Amino acid sequence: MINIQSLTFSYRKNRPLFESLNLRLEAGHIYGLLGKNGAGKSTLLKQMAGLLFPDGGSCEVMGYHSAKRQPAFLREIFLVPEEFYLPKISVRRYVNTYAPFYPNFDEQAFFSYLKEFDIPRDQQLTEMSYGQKKKVLISFALSTNTKVLIMDEPTNGLDIPSKSQFRKVIAAAVSEEKCIVISTHQVRDLDNLIDSIVIIDEHKIIFREDVQTVTDKLSFKTVSRIEEATGVLFADSNLRGHTIITKNAGSEHSKIDMELLFNAVLTNHKPIQEIFN
Numbered sequence: 001m002i003n004i005q006s007l008t009f010s011y012r013k014n015r016p017l018f019e020s021l022n023l024r025l026e027a028g029h030i031y032g033l034l035g036k037n038g039a040g041k042s043t044l045l046k047q048m049a050g051l052l053f054p055d056g057g058s059c060e061v062m063g064y065h066s067a068k069r070q071p072a073f074l075r076e077i078f079l080v081p082e083e084f085y086l087p088k089i090s091v092r093r094y095v096n097t098y099a100p101f102y103p104n105f106d107e108q109a110f111f112s113y114l115k116e117f118d119i120p121r122d123q124q125l126t127e128m129s130y131g132q133k134k135k136v137l138i139s140f141a142l143s144t145n146t147k148v149l150i151m152d153e154p155t156n157g158l159d160i161p162s163k164s165q166f167r168k169v170i171a172a173a174v175s176e177e178k179c180i181v182i183s184t185h186q187v188r189d190l191d192n193l194i195d196s197i198v199i200i201d202e203h204k205i206i207f208r209e210d211v212q213t214v215t216d217k218l219s220f221k222t223v224s225r226i227e228e229a230t231g232v233l234f235a236d237s238n239l240r241g242h243t244i245i246t247k248n249a250g251s252e253h254s255k256i257d258m259e260l261l262f263n264a265v266l267t268n269h270k271p272i273q274e275i276f277n
């Protein structure tokens with residue numbers, strides 16, 4: 001669905017952000033794109049959406065070069081950006097104006113998402129809070145029914161109940177034909193939602209694995225005495241003890257701790273990568 005090959009890109013001369021970056025994403029998945037501040041998550045998502053163009057290499061989405069921004073491509077992709085502007089019009093007028101760009105737009109679904117998020121349908125967009133605007137945009141994005149849905153920090157600005165509503169609506173929206181990519185550094189917001197993890201760091205994708213494969217190969221546990229644990233790949237100490245990652249020697253089943261995995265991949269990349277190779 002998304003095929004990025006040898007992508008190079010820089011905003012400024014001699015300061016490359018991406019160097020020979022490769023990434024392949026398939027339909028039927030919800031990907032979590034993780035990375036430190038400034039790692040390039042937003043930039044990569046904009047490359048996918050055809051809002052930024054590669055300096056070298058290619059970024060193909062659904063077989064289209066995203067940089068060419070062909071109409072057939074644009075009507076099958078939607079990006080919810082981290083920062084956005086909504087015009088001074090009502091929700092109804094917003095839909096009437098922008099929905100026609102998306103042939104599979106489902107108006108009934110849009111208004112039921114608004115209801116789910118508790119957004120009044122007659123209010124002016126500019127009179128809404130940031131979180132309310134974001135919920136309108138997320139509702140619109142889901143209702144476009146595009147094959148590719150990209151969201152940059154979608155849970156930023158959402159209150160606690162809205163975050164679980166968000167997880168619920170996204171989980172219900174995924175299908176075999178759709179590819180959903182969500183960037184965040186608030187990994188706990190994506191708990192139980194994403195099925196694949198992509199980590200970007202130092203100009204490249206340094207980790208890309210299904211959650212299932214991660215839990216097949218690694219174990220996540222809490223221990224009170226770290227000295228008693230063997231084969232610790234990464235540990236983090238907190239009030240409850242030590243949360244650790246070890247190699248899954250057999251058929252142990254543990255729940256993935258994405259924050260722990262993210263920190264482990266960034267600080268102890270090589271031994272972890274070797275387990276997946």
Ligand SMILES: Nc1ncnc2c1ncn2[C@@H]1O[C@H](COP(=O)(O)OP(=O)(O)OP(=O)(O)O)[C@@H](O)[C@H]1O
Pocket residue numbers: 011012017035036037038039040041042043044185
């Ligand atoms: N328009 C721009 N012009 C110049 N440099 C930019 C521009 N946009 C981003 N950058 C730089 O590119 C790098 C990657 O930025 P990007 O916004 O893609 O990172 P990010 O991973 O999304 O970060 P965050 O988690 O903070 O949102 C940063 O060093 C940033 O300063």
